[in-house]
Amino acid sequence: MDHLLPAEILEADRAFPVALAACADLDALLRLKGAYVGREGSHAARLMDLLKAAPKEQKRDLGAAINGLKQGWEEGLKARQTELEAAKKNLNALASSWDPALPPPVPARGALHPLNRLMDRLVEVFRPLGFHVEEGPEVETEAHNFDGLNIPEDHPAKASSDTFYLAAHPELLLRTHTSPVQVRTLLRVAPDLQKLGGIRFLAPGRVYRKDEIDPTHSPMFHQVEGMLVGHDIGMQHLKGTLEYALRALFGPHTEIRLRPSYFPFVEPGCEVDVSCPLCDAKGCRVCKGSGWVEILGAGLLHPNVLKYAGIDPEEWSGWAFGMGVERMAMMLSQTPDLRLFFENDQRFLGAMGGLD
Template sequence: MDLNLLPLEIQEAHAAFPVALAACDELDALNRLKGAYTGREGSHAARLMDLLKTAPKEQKRDLGAVINGLKQAWEEGLKSRQAELEAARKQVAGLAAHWDAELPRPLPARGALHPLTRVMDRLVDVFRPLGYHVEEGPEVETEAHNFDGLNIPEDHPARGSADTFYLNAHPGLLLRTHTSPVQVRALKRLAPEITARGGIRFLAPGRVYRKDEIDPTHSPMFHQVEGMLVGHDIGLHHLKGTLAYAMKALFGPGAEVRFRPSYFPFVEPGCEMDVRCPLCGGAGCRVCKGSGWVEILGAGLVHPNVLAFAGIDPAEWSGFAFGMGVERMAMMLSQTPDLRLFFENDQRFLAAMGGLD
């Protein structure tokens, strides 16, 4: 069955089907999953039939065979799971007749930090031995802190209403699109003390917002951890050494990283860092798209305009900055195929995430 004939969304839905099916522990949940995959309207199967109708004539035969195979796999899986759930319900009903009413009540489940919070805490713990402290800032930001102070020009696409949530009732205010405004605020606050401190280094974890459609790898609300170091004669070798150390602390001493040139308005030069895919070991898989590498963060040397905006002399001081997505990091550490699972508050999934520590 050649799934490459199908849209990426359907391929990802098929890959997530076994996990979603196993998570159904009651018939209501199974029926919801059945509606999402094989329902008559709005389901993946319905979209496949629409795709078949509009496909070129020469592709219809092969595409139809793939679609039939996919639907059959879903229907058989649903039917098998339904039989298991019905058998389990009968067994529970039988056991209830022999229940000992004098047994002590069950203890309530113990609470725990959310997996994303634990990943952010883990990232902070990695950098604390290097002298980094945590800075925080508001989620409702000004354009000056979110864009101007980061050397993002007026005509940059990120400033458009198609990408950014602006507050209509409060012109000039928006939901921050990254945690970089915390860097601007921290630099401005600490600039008078920078000489006495001998430099600045900190992390900025938190929630950010962008107008992204919800899918297995995107969400309009997600989390970032950004870091910055400012000192004398800071270069790319300091940045690369720091990040290589952090990735080995996160993924193990055998973690391999590589750096690629890239562009971000607030750094010059800019780069992106990839880590050898921890899921396939570099052999190639769906997560790394067959390349053996996964993009993990963006970074670079702090642009002189960013330092100057904060009142720091770029002729005397230099630095580096980096930022990474917490959800992507959590997906890699836990081998989770769909970031939406982190927001659904399914207690079974959350309990299974103990390995993130």
């Protein structure tokens, strides 16, 4: 007899038990009831129209089929209604007289994003050394993003293949690192530097580079910049501070290693490795058996950076470092794909972020 019924009605009938079970409250049940057996626009109403229009010889069979369907739906609805009403009563009963043998209800849990959590942690680690947080805009000028940092005018990073520029404002770009916060902060504090006794801060934030999205690249990512300006600051202070901070972060047995490197805004420059926090430097997949992982780039401030901000490099000196947050988060968590940090799946966030 089913051949007399339209396909979508049969489909609706197949879906009925699932839809019924999904009704979590009486309101939802009422809506389902309306859709199946309501007076107008429901599946049942459509069937009645169908029956009216059917040729005489089909009427008997069709009528039987329709009645079968309707009866099934009505019985189901009724049973679920009884169930839900009982559940509501039960709920009220449980709410008014608490049974300590039952498990307690647990409120929903949210989570901070793992990248934010890591940045918060870095701020926490540097706070006791007198560092505060400075921030700057993401839309920057070429002057702050490049020129103030001793980056030569023809540096390849300035090319539109590497850096995003704004259509209506050709002089504006999306900052490619958090280093322009150095420039802004130095320009701001330069007149008061003596009174402040130098400056030390972290600059966490989002940065942009024109990279295609893949498991290890993202056009937006996060950096944490650190900077210190004072009197007679040398490489020993950079090493001392980073050793303190990285031990606070990874544990007291952590060792650090400086290797010479080059960034236009520092001199001397270095890369900093940390003894592998995952294998206690015994050698593993993450440190490729070497016991060391590269964690950040740093160096003493290039005199041109201080001069740009109007600070006398004969009197003041300092250091800066820059750290990739995603890179570090991926290394520590062994997350195989960078894109997971931007997909925002609650299962990932709940497991990775949590709450401090």
